[in-house]
Amino acid sequence: MLSRAERDRKVRVVLILEGSANVVVLIAKTVVGIYTGSSAILSDALHSLTDVFNNVFAYIALRISASPPDKNHPYGHRKFETLAVFVLATLLSVIAIEIVIRAYERIGNPILPSRWGLAVMFGVLLVNIAISSWENYQAKRLNSDLLKADSKHTFSDVLTTIAVIAGWQLATHGYPIFDFILAVFVSAFVFYLAYQLFRKSIPILVDEAAVDQAKIAESIEQIDDVIKIERLRSRNIGQETFADVVVTVRPNMSTEESHNVADLIEEELYNNFGIDDVVVHVEPMRV
Incomplete structure (x- = not known):
């Protein structure tokens, strides 16, 4: 290649x-x-x-x-x-x-x-x-x-x-x-x-959404430990697609567990939607 x-x-x-x-x-x-x-x-x-x-x-x-x-x-x-x-x-x-x-x-x-x-x-x-x-x-x-x-x-x-x-x-x-x-x-x-x-x-x-937001949201929501998607944005820069996601998880999750959730989201968006660069921010759910 x-x-x-x-x-x-x-x-x-x-x-x-x-x-x-x-x-x-x-x-x-x-x-x-x-x-x-x-x-x-x-x-x-x-x-x-x-x-x-x-x-x-x-x-x-x-x-x-x-x-x-x-x-x-x-x-x-x-x-x-x-x-x-x-x-x-x-x-x-x-x-x-x-x-x-x-x-x-x-x-x-x-x-x-x-x-x-x-x-x-x-x-x-x-x-x-x-x-x-x-x-x-x-x-x-x-x-x-x-x-x-x-x-x-x-x-x-x-x-x-x-x-x-x-x-x-x-x-x-x-x-x-x-x-x-x-x-x-x-x-x-x-x-x-x-x-x-x-x-x-x-x-x-003008940074129009690069991919179907609803389909991405549906895919992310299938990942274990993701409680809610707070924000989801995507855009194209040349031939590359960028996305940033903010999700909430259980408030008692460790840093390592939260990081694993972020990794799963990155892999999901790269493998299934061809998004080259994904930034994931994980927040604890407010109770």
């Missing part, structure tokens, strides 16, 4: 390779878009620009989040990874608006056919398919949520590139409105991606 440091290193290598490929894809789309005047292709190029930013953000966040806990960050730095996802979602939202504005401004401009441009776009499509498949494989192999999310983002490039090629070809055959329609489609899809990233990052940033 890979250590966390080794896993993070391999994930960073994947991000570097993917980022390099995305730069090539970005350049190819931009050149074809400028030459042909297709707003749909230029919109897709902006989408690819966000892919490059995504790789940069993910790489930096992964480096920071891998840092060990310190005096100012006793829980570690894993939330920096989540913060990067939130920033990317904000960037995607801005790009989506920009795509629609630019597409509207270009309505009526001539759109040129190009055999070499079409060949380049099909090449880009094949590259995106290869990147998405490879990254999805690496995400499963390394058990990386970051790569899983990014592979879905890359797969969206496959769908949008197909739509963009279709809109461009329809526009060059006498249906220019389809170029604008497909640009709007790309914008809507980018908004959807932003929504997914917001939905994933915001609950972690």
